[in-house]
Amino acid sequence: MTTPTAARPAERLTRLLTTITTVKAPYQAAFFRIGLSTVVLAFLLREWPNRHVLYGNHSALSFDLAQVLIREERTFTVLAWGDGGLWFETVYAVTIAAAVAVLLGWRTRGTSVLLMGGVLSVVNRNTLVGDGGDNVVRIMVIYLVLTRCAQVWSLDARRARRRADLPGHDTTGLLLWAAAVAVLIPLSSYSTPGWSLIFWTLWAVQGLWYAVGLRFPRHEARAALDAAASMLHNCAMLAIAAQVCLIYATAGWYKIQGSRWQEGSALHYALHLDYFTPWPALSGFLAGSTLMVLVLxxxxVMVQVAFPFTLANRRVKNVLLAVMIAEHLGIAVVLGIPFLSLAMVVCDAVFLPTAFLIALGVRCGRLAAWLRALPPWEVRAPREAAF
Structure with missing residues (x-):
């Protein structure tokens, strides 16, 4: 018979294992998935008319120079396979399709990997035309692959609810998994060895998941894989939060060292740069107020430096988080850097309260139900003229 004192360490260990093997922040992960894929989709569609000049065969960075840069930086891009227009169009279109699939939460385990490969391929083809937002997106699409971001608000979640009685049957998933070999084989010969190993590892893990699900749908092996995936998800969410804190802390402490930020005039100079004044009247109005420039x-600086230290206090963190989101939206409008700002807003979402996200999801559901309940437009034939 075990004593109460001896049972306490076992209970604590059980609670610890339960905590780390349970998916944390599923709504934050879903919002992160939706937001990040939306940013990527909006960026690719906005640059559609200029895609060949920025990343294609008409880029100022020629194919040969891009090859040299890729080898020196050891980056990954399938656009290094060839400089043909058809190949570039295929990669660009597949990346857009992957962004739509991840946005809807369709086959997220596979489409998130496809989105990561597409984003890295397009952006790494010419890293000299970015504005900082591409760096954030490149990092976050890698983290997205490691999260279980389709637990809620996704087509995968709806399919899982409908097939609760058939956990191992997924013919479409198996066909997509088998078809991925057609891409992985040439990938091994063109990409760097490290990236080939990453993609083959992800493919093998997904195959193991399908095999255990088909053979042992309710076995302990499936539970062990599910627990491992949950732990990886929790680590990825923690890494995203740490990355956001690192970005803000680095930006804030570097600003402190600048004389323009110390005297409070840094924003004044930014508002007078032609590149950062999409709305000259608005920029002139803000720059004309010395007090407003000083305060902003x-x-x-204070918000960026203080943000990592406010995570211990929920109320202060929520207030500062609202200020950070408002600041990024203001930067997107005033300085004309929309994708960097929107990418940071999406990253900030991992700190949003769960109750707020649930309420937001309920309201969006009600709005969708209301839109579906609207009567269709009636097409009426024009009245014949009376003679």
Whole structure:
């Protein structure tokens, strides 16, 4: 018979294992998935008319120079396989399709990997035309692969609810998994060895998941794989949060060292740069107020430096988070850097309260139900003229 004192360590260990093997922040992960894929989709569609000049065969960075840069930086891009227009169009279109699939949460385990490969391929083809937002997106699409971001608000979640009685049967998933070999084989000969190993490992893990699900749908092996995936998800969400804190802390502490930020005039100079004034009247109005420039300059530094230290206090963190989101939206409008700002807003979402996200999901569901309940437009034939 075990004593209460001896049972306490076992209970604590059980609670610890339960905690780390349970998916944390599923709504934050779903919002992160939807937001990040939306940013990627919007970016690719906006650059559609200029895609060949930026990343294609008409880029100022020629194919040969891009090959040299790729080898020196050891980056991954399938656009290094060839400089043909058809190949570039295929990669660009597949990346857009992957962004739509991840946005809807369709086959997210596979489409998130496809999105990662597509984004890295397009952006790494010419890293000299980015504005900082591409760096954030490149990092976050890698983290997205490691999360279980389709637990809620996704087509995968709806399919899982409908097939609760058939956990191992997924013919479409198996066909897509088998078809991935057609891409992985040439990938091994063209990409760097490290990236080939990553993609083959992801493919093998997904195959193991399908095999255990088909053979042992309710066995302990499936539970062990599910627990491992949950732990990986929790680590990825923690890494995303740490990355966001690192970005803000680095930006804030570097600003402190600048004389323009110390005297409170840094924003004044930014508002007078032609590249960052999409709305000259608005920029002139803000730059004309010395007090407003001073307050916004110091507020930016204080918020960025203080944000990582406010995570211990939920109320202060939520207030500062709202200020950070408002600041990024203001930067997107005033300075004309929309994708960097939207990418950071999406990253900030991992700190949003769960209750707020649930309420947001309920309201969106009600709005969708209301839109579906609207009567269709009636097409009426024009009245014949009376003679």
């Amino acid at each position: 300059t110091y507020l930016t």
